[in-house]
Structure formats: C-alpha cells, structure tokens
Amino acid sequence: MILMKDITRDGNPVLRKVAQPLTFPLSDHYRQLADEMMEYLINSQDPKIAKKHQLRAGVGLAAPQVGESVQMASLLVPNEKNEIIFKETFVNPEILSESVRQACLSEGEGCLSVDKIIDGYVPRPDKLKIHYYTVDGEEKTIRLKDYPAIVASHEIEHLRGHLFYDRINKQDPFKLDEDTVVIY
Numbered sequence: 001m002i003l004m005k006d007i008t009r010d011g012n013p014v015l016r017k018v019a020q021p022l023t024f025p026l027s028d029h030y031r032q033l034a035d036e037m038m039e040y041l042i043n044s045q046d047p048k049i050a051k052k053h054q055l056r057a058g059v060g061l062a063a064p065q066v067g068e069s070v071q072m073a074s075l076l077v078p079n080e081k082n083e084i085i086f087k088e089t090f091v092n093p094e095i096l097s098e099s100v101r102q103a104c105l106s107e108g109e110g111c112l113s114v115d116k117i118i119d120g121y122v123p124r125p126d127k128l129k130i131h132y133y134t135v136d137g138e139e140k141t142i143r144l145k146d147y148p149a150i151v152a153s154h155e156i157e158h159l160r161g162h163l164f165y166d167r168i169n170k171q172d173p174f175k176l177d178e179d180t181v182v183i184y
Contacts, residue, residue: 002040003053008067010114010163015064019071019159021092024137034072034089034135037061041076058112060151062158065113073155077148086148093132093156096141098125103150103181109164111154118165120173124153126181147183 008014022030044055062073071093077086103126108119127145130152134140144152154164169175176182 001043001053002036002061002066004055004112006066007112008065010111012067012113014067014069015113015158015163016161017064017069018161019062019064019069021071024133026091026135026137030070030072031135033063033066033068034074034091037063037066037072037074038076038087038089041074045076045078045082056112060155061112062155064158071159073159075148075151075155077151079147086144086151088132089135090130090132090152090155091135091137093130093152093159095128095153095156096131097129099127099145101126101179101181102177103146103183104176105147105150106182106184108168109150109154111164114163114165118168120165120168121176121180121182122150122164122167123176123180124150124167128152130156146181150183 040061041058043049044057059077060073060075063070072091074089075086079085102123104121104123109122128149129143131141
C-alpha cells in the first residue's frame with residue numbers, strides 16, 4: 001500500500017526528469033505499481049481510510065511521484081457528487097491535440113508531491129485528445145474536457161518533468177485570458 005511517506009516530494013530530481021516509455025507486455029513490477037497507484041487514489045478518496053492512514057486526497061498519481069521515472073499515471077476523477085466520472089491508468093500517454101481555450105480550477109491546483117500551498121490559477125487546455133495504452137496493452141484514443149482534462153494534463157506533465165506551479169503566471173498569479181473557463 002502506497003502511503004504519504006512513499007510519495008516523492010518536490011526537490012527530488014526524479015520529478016524533473018522526462019519519464020521513460022514502457023514496453024509491453026508490462027512486467028509484473030509495473031502491473032503491480034499500476035494497481036498500487038490506483039489503490040492509493042481509491043483509498044485517499046475514502047474519508048475513513050484516508051483518515052486512518054493519513055492520506056492526502058488525490059485524483060491522479062504519476063509514477064515519478066512514487067520514484068519511478070516511467071510513463072504511467074493513474075487517474076480517478078470524481079464529480080461534485082463524488083461519483084467517479086473517469087478512471088484509468090495511462091501508459092505512454094501522448095496528447096494528440098488540445099483546445100486553444102483554457103480552463104482552470106477556481107481554487108488553483110495542488111499536488112501530492114508539493115507540500116506547500118502555491119496560490120494562483122493554473123491555466124490548461126479545456127479539451128484534450130489523448131492517445132495511450134492501458135495496463136493490458138490496449139491502445140486507446142479519448143477526448144476529455146473540463147475537470148478530467150485538467151487532471152489528465154497535470155498527470156501527463158509529471159511524465160514530462162513539469163509541476164503545476166510552472167504554469168502559474170509569475171507576475172500576476174490570478175491573471176487569466178478573458179475566455180478561460182473557470183471550474184468551481
């Protein structure tokens with residue numbers, strides 16, 4: 001079981017490296033890692049389990065965040081009623097296209113690897129078209145928008161060595177283009 005002590009923290013060089021692609025079939029080690037990453041997300045969104053194990057809630061977890069510099073990320077995205085609207089583990093994801101229109105979360109973003117609060121809007125594409133493989137090697141292309149697109153963008157950027165605060169406007173952290181979608 002992945003616990004908070006297992007999460008790689010900001011400052012560790014693995015978070016700034018470009019992760020390596022995986023080959024199929026996935027080894028037992030990487031299949032287990034995928035299961036454990038998703039298990040962390042499920043447990044972290046369950047108030048009783050999260051409290052018992054002192055887990056910070058997460059909607060996404062990329063392999064570099066647990067010290068593995070490989071292109072794999074798990075997403076477990078709930079809606080405002082806490083119903084899961086997107087659940088998947090991406091292997092070797094690639095963004096094929098993205099909307100010009102940007103979106104951001106009204107409260108900004110956080111990250112399991114970043115312990116401090118960093119204020120500011122984090123503009124990202126409102127819509128994404130993503131090509132990836134499942135853990136079983138099935139090839140998929142999907143379109144995501146709004147909150148799921150933001151989560152996917154955040155996790156895929158972990159695989160490219162970027163952190164969410166890299167996107168915050170340094171001069172004016174709360175400045176947005178006028179057509180940016182703000183998600184509450």
